[in-house]
Amino acid sequence: MSPSERDRAPSSGLEGLAALLLDARGHVTWWSRAAEELLGRTARDIGGRPAHEVLGTPVPEPSPGSVTTVHRVRLRPGTDGYADADLALLPGAADGVRLLVLRGTAPARDRAGDRDEGRDEARDRGEARDPGGRDAQDRALARSLFGQPRLGVAEFDPELRMTRSNAALDALRPAGAGADWLYDLTDADGDRTVRDILRQVASTGTPVVGADFRTGAAGSEPVLSLACFRVDDADGVRRGVAVVTTEPAARLRAQHRLTDAYRRAFEIGESLDVVRAARDLADLLVPALGDLACVDFPDDVLQGRDPGLGYQGHEASNPRRVAVRSADGVWPAALVQQGEPVPAVSAAAVDAAVTVGGVMKVDAEAALAMLGDDPLLIARMMPEGMHSALGCPLYHRSRLFGYVLVWRTRNPEPFGDADVRLLQDLCDRTAMALDNAHRYTREHRTALVLQRSLLPPAVTESQAAETSGIYLPASGTLSVGGDWFDALPLSSMRIGLVVGDVIGHGLQATATMARLRTAVQTLADLELPPDELLIHLDDLVQRMQAESEQPDAVGASCLFAVYDPVTRVCRMASAGHPAPAVLLPDGSADFVPVVPGPPLGVGDNPFEISEVTLEPGSVLALYTDGLVDYDHDITRGGEELLRNLRRLHGSDRSLEAMGADLMARHPHQERPADDVTLLLARTRAVSDEDTAHWEYPVDPAAVHDARHDVNARLAAWGLDELMFSTELIVSELVTNAIRYAGGPVGLRLIRGRSLVCEVSDPSNTQPRLRRALITDEGGRGLFLIAQLASRWGCRYGERGKTIWAEQQVPPH
Numbered sequence: 051m052s053p054s055e056r057d058r059a060p061s062s063g064l065e066g067l068a069a070l071l072l073d074a075r076g077h078v079t080w081w082s083r084a085a086e087e088l089l090g091r092t093a094r095d096i097g098g099r100p101a102h103e104v105l106g107t108p109v110p111e112p113s114p115g116s117v118t119t120v121h122r123v124r125l126r127p128g129t130d131g132y133a134d135a136d137l138a139l140l141p142g143a144a145d146g147v148r149l150l151v152l153r154g155t156a157p158a159r160d161r162a163g164d165r166d167e168g169r170d171e172a173r174d175r176g177e178a179r180d181p182g183g184r185d186a187q188d189r190a191l192a193r194s195l196f197g198q199p200r201l202g203v204a205e206f207d208p209e210l211r212m213t214r215s216n217a218a219l220d221a222l223r224p225a226g227a228g229a230d231w232l233y234d235l236t237d238a239d240g241d242r243t244v245r246d247i248l249r250q251v252a253s254t255g256t257p258v259v260g261a262d263f264r265t266g267a268a269g270s271e272p273v274l275s276l277a278c279f280r281v282d283d284a285d286g287v288r289r290g291v292a293v294v295t296t297e298p299a300a301r302l303r304a305q306h307r308l309t310d311a312y313r314r315a316f317e318i319g320e321s322l323d324v325v326r327a328a329r330d331l332a333d334l335l336v337p338a339l340g341d342l343a344c345v346d347f348p349d350d351v352l353q354g355r356d357p358g359l360g361y362q363g364h365e366a367s368n369p370r371r372v373a374v375r376s377a378d379g380v381w382p383a384a385l386v387q388q389g390e391p392v393p394a395v396s397a398a399a400v401d402a403a404v405t406v407g408g409v410m411k412v413d414a415e416a417a418l419a420m421l422g423d424d425p426l427l428i429a430r431m432m433p434e435g436m437h438s439a440l441g442c443p444l445y446h447r448s449r450l451f452g453y454v455l456v457w458r459t460r461n462p463e464p465f466g467d468a469d470v471r472l473l474q475d476l477c478d479r480t481a482m483a484l485d486n487a488h489r490y491t492r493e494h495r496t497a498l499v500l501q502r503s504l505l506p507p508a509v510t511e512s513q514a515a516e517t518s519g520i521y522l523p524a525s526g527t528l529s530v531g532g533d534w535f536d537a538l539p540l541s542s543m544r545i546g547l548v549v550g551d552v553i554g555h556g557l558q559a560t561a562t563m564a565r566l567r568t569a570v571q572t573l574a575d576l577e578l579p580p581d582e583l584l585i586h587l588d589d590l591v592q593r594m595q596a597e598s599e600q601p602d603a604v605g606a607s608c609l610f611a612v613y614d615p616v617t618r619v620c621r622m623a624s625a626g627h628p629a630p631a632v633l634l635p636d637g638s639a640d641f642v643p644v645v646p647g648p649p650l651g652v653g654d655n656p657f658e659i660s661e662v663t664l665e666p667g668s669v670l671a672l673y674t675d676g677l678v679d680y681d682h683d684i685t686r687g688g689e690e691l692l693r694n695l696r697r698l699h700g701s702d703r704s705l706e707a708m709g710a711d712l713m714a715r716h717p718h719q720e721r722p723a724d725d726v727t728l729l730l731a732r733t734r735a736v737s738d739e740d741t742a743h744w745e746y747p748v749d750p751a752a753v754h755d756a757r758h759d760v761n762a763r764l765a766a767w768g769l770d771e772l773m774f775s776t777e778l779i780v781s782e783l784v785t786n787a788i789r790y791a792g793g794p795v796g797l798r799l800i801r802g803r804s805l806v807c808e809v810s811d812p813s814n815t816q817p818r819l820r821r822a823l824i825t826d827e828g829g830r831g832l833f834l835i836a837q838l839a840s841r842w843g844c845r846y847g848e849r850g851k852t853i854w855a856e857q858q859v860p861p862h
Contacts (some may be wrong), residue, residue: 070150076101076109088214090193101150109150195294202274202295204232205281208288210248219295222274232293235263235274244276244293251278252291318480322487324351324451325372331454331480332375339440339469340456342382342433345373346392347452351484354491357449369453377460384429393430395421409442409470409477435459442473446481454480493557500557504564509706510537513802514545514615515670515731518705520713522726524555524676532559532606533674533727534567538574541843541854542806543615543736546574549672549729550608551627558603562594566606566650577845580610580623581657584647588625591651605651609644609672613664615736616800620664623657625650628678631691632662633669637699639692642670666735669708671695676724677716690715705730740767740801746784748793756784756797760807767801771860775838776807779855782831783809790815791850804840804856812850 068088071080081096089096089104101109195216196203202219206212212232223231233245247258257279274295281290318330328345335343348367350357357367369392374381386392412420414437421428436457444452454477458465502521510517517537532552540546548570552562569590573583587608595601609630611622622630622642626649633639647657664670671691678687694715698708709730716726742763746752757777764773780797787795791813800806817832835842839855846852 070096070101070104072101072109072148072150078104087189090189200296202293204293204295206248206291206293208252208290210245210252210291213290222295237261237263247276247278248291248293251280252288255280255282255288318476318483322490324484324487324491327480327483327487328373328452331476332373334476335454335456335473336375337377339465339473340458341377341460342385342436342457343375344371344386344455345444345452346370346455347372348450351451351488354488354495356488356492357451359448367450372452382433385433386430393427395427395431409440409474411465411470412439412441413437413464433457433459437462438464440465440470440473442477444477444481444484446478446485449485451481451484496557500560500564504560504567505534506536512537512539512545513543513734513736513804514613515547515733516705517545517547517729517731518709519729520709520727522676522713524725532563533676533725534563535672535727535729536567536570537729537731538571540574540612541577541845541856542808543800543802543804545613545615545731547611547613547622547670547672547729547731548574548608549627549674549727550606551674551676551725551727553605554603555725562604562606565594566590566608570608570610574610575843577843579659580612580621581659583610584608584623584625584650584657588650588653588655592653595651605649607649611670611672613670613731613733615734616741618663618665618733618735619661620670620733621659621661623647623659625657628673628675628684628688630673631671631688631695632664633671633695633699635665635667637696639695639699641688641692664733666733668733669695669705670731670733671712672729672731674725674727676726677712677728679724705732736800736802742799744797746788746793746795746797748788748795750785750788752788752795753781753784756780759797760799763799769801769805769859772805772857775857776805779807779835779838779857780809782835783807783853783855786817786831787811787813787853796852801859803859805859806854806856808852808854810847810850810852814846814851816851817844817853 068085069082070078070085073079077098077100078096079098081093086093086096091104096104195201196214197216199218202216202222204212204215204219212229219232233243233248235244236242242261244263247261250256251258257277259277261276261278263274263276277294277296279292280288281292283289318327318334324347328347332343332345346369348357348369350367352370352372371386371388371390371392374385374388376382381387414432417432417436417439418428421431436459438458440456442454443450444454454473456465456473505521506519508519515537519535519537521533521535532550532554534548534550534552536546536548538546538548550563550566550570552559552566554562566587569587570583573586578586591604591606595604598604607624607626609622609624609627611620611630613620620642622644624644624646626646629641629644629646631639631641642660642662644660645658648655673691675684678684678691680687680690691712694712698711701708703711709728712728713726742759744756744759746756757780760776760780761773764770764776769776784795784797787793787809791811793811796808796810798806798808798810800808832842835855838857840858842853842855844851844853
């Protein structure tokens with residue numbers, strides 16, 4: 051402030067008023083301390099600035115010789131909050147100087163002479179000793195209080211006129227209410243108004259805390275809780291009354307209840323089980339909405355079928371109560387119990403409740419009218435003490451998935467609009483979850499039926515081994531995967547064991563599994579060794595990747611093993627699959643040392659064959675990673691598998707019982723996160739007495755020797771009935787080997803449930819069956835063998851090939 055402006059400053063008598071001195075241009079040249087406190091601005095923010103910027107509101111021009119007053123001006127002084135005040139503008143002198151007074155906005159200093167000068171001087175000395183201390187803290191506290199976004203704050207002068215309020219309180223003003231809206235609010239009991247509270251506090255000085263008030267009509271819910279206290283200065287002189295408002299505790303609890311209900315609503319339908327979804331909904335509704343709640347489902351929903359479009363009628367839908375919930379944990383015995391069919395009510399009532407497609411709110415009188423005069427029906431459908439009820443159908447895509455009922459018996463409050471909206475939102479979400487569950491169930495059932503139809507018999511028995519397979523599909527949000535197992539009978543009493551795991555879940559994975567299983571069976575019939583079979587299978591997966599729109603989603607792991615009961619050697623190769631475990635007859639268990647190759651589909655990588663000799667009675671366990679996945683800890687799961695296998699030694703259990711025991715000990719066997727597949731094979735052996743082997747030179751006379759040796763062996767085995775056919779088979783095969791393949795020629799007989807005749811030669815020429823013409827001198831040997839043997843074929847070894855033929859041994 052310049053010296054000239056300071057000379058123009060009013061006397062100190064204006065210090066108690068919130069006053070500003072304006073020059074001819076409307077700029078502030080002087081201000082009182084009360085104005086500074088009201089506006090929340092420092093001297094640097096006020097001095098020399100236009101008045102409309104300082105006040106945050108336009109300043110009107112006064113009429114000459116008169117006082118211009120603008121009532122209830124809303125000041126925006128650049129602080130957190132607002133201030134309402136009466137603005138008075140006094141016309142100035144000829145030089146244009148004017149005085150602006152904000153009446154009733156700041157406590158005036160007492161100049162009535164009731165204070166002695168010593169007291170003023172003492173206070174002045176105290177302020178000098180603490181410059182900017184306590185007063186600055188008080189101002190900072192006031193600014194922070196008025197700036198609170200969730201606390202409504204108002205200040206009243208000694209005449210109980212509101213001098214200022216903050217934005218939080220202004221936000222509570224009802225639409226269309228006047229400036230005095232706060233005075234006329236009534237408390238929760240309807241006995242007092244805010245004006246009464248203000249007068250009481252101003253006269254007695256006793257604060258009022260926790261008084262709940264409402265803005266609506268009698269009976270409406272309280273919207274704010276009021277705390278009122280008197281404001282005195284340092285000398286105990288009353289300067290006004292202050293009010294702080296918050297949301298009442300009941301309202302906060304209700305909001306918290308609704309918020310928690312909406313949060314828990316996201317958990318409905320996570321299991322994709324319709325009954326579980328109904329129970330989750332009932333658990334959420336009580337006590338969030340009412341004291342009792344139930345969920346009813348039509349028969350189609352419970353049977354896993356999609357309900358028909360629209361409402362099919364009570365008789366057609368045949369609803370059943372699937373979930374109930376009571377606030378005290380006891381469902382009334384008179385009501386329809388969980389699992390019982392829901393009795394039919396009047397058609398008009400059902401149609402009105404269902405076809406409306408939204409929440410129906412009824413009181414006890416309306417409920418009785420809907421149920422009619424049947425006391426038994428009333429007892430079954432209406433709980434005792436019910437005064438308010440909500441009902442809502444579970445509709446989605448024009449299909450009715452069920453109906454929800456909520457009752458209030460102990461809670462005296464009737465259902466409000468917020469409760470109706472909550473129930474509608476919860477039912478909409480639950481209906482959508484039920485629709486998703488039905489789609490999942492439909493696809494899951496289709497994939498499961500398809501997969502089970504593609505899997506081999508669970509139990510097989512052959513000369514080489516007895517096997518038992520178990521498949522457990524994944525649960526939860528996952529659909530059926532692409533795990534499979536197989537036990538393939540091969541030539542010479544051998545058996546092929548295979549287990550695989552396709553990437554992904556659902557119908558696509560099942561279709562991929564079907565193609566791979568078919569390919570394995572075909573390649574196994576070609577008598578390929580395990581490593582070559584996996585190479586061909588890898589080529590197939592690469593072609594499937596090229597055909598797919600998502601190549602990365604096509605892939606698999608696989609392990610293929612061939613066990614020979616004659617040599618007791620098991621040869622296997624792995625394409626990214628876990629190594630099998632083996633339980634030996636002595637009770638020891640370990641993993642077979644298999645060198646795993648890359649998963650199928652990677653390509654350009656050879657696979658390595660591993661060999662292990664198994665004693666008769668050894669149990670070979672082939673599995674997918676779901677069996678040993680103990681919360682993503684494969685190592686721990688593998689150790690647990692070996693421990694369980696050792697525990698089962700000597701139990702004389704069947705393979706089916708052993709497999710069931712191993713599955714039961716899986717930590718997530720009821721709800722596995724991934725498909726679990728297990729194939730157990732207990733090996734057998736062909737004794738040395740049941741085999742015979744000869745080797746002949748490349749000499750036509752060797753055919754006679756071969757026939758003689760075979761007849762002698764069959765006579766010793768007591769298989770005289772097979773001598774003629776076996777002699778013809780051996781003659782043809784040995785003759786062809788000597789004529790076309792060279793020597794030496796090997797001949798082997800294997801006796802078991804069938805008689806196997808094998809002729810080996812060093813040639814790699816593939817024999818083929820053809821129809822010989824009448825004029826042909828040869829070409830009828832293989833045709834004759836095919837007529838005599840139950841099956842025949844050719845396989846290749848490290849050197850040359852082996853042609854084999856099987857004949858059924860007579861039962862005796």
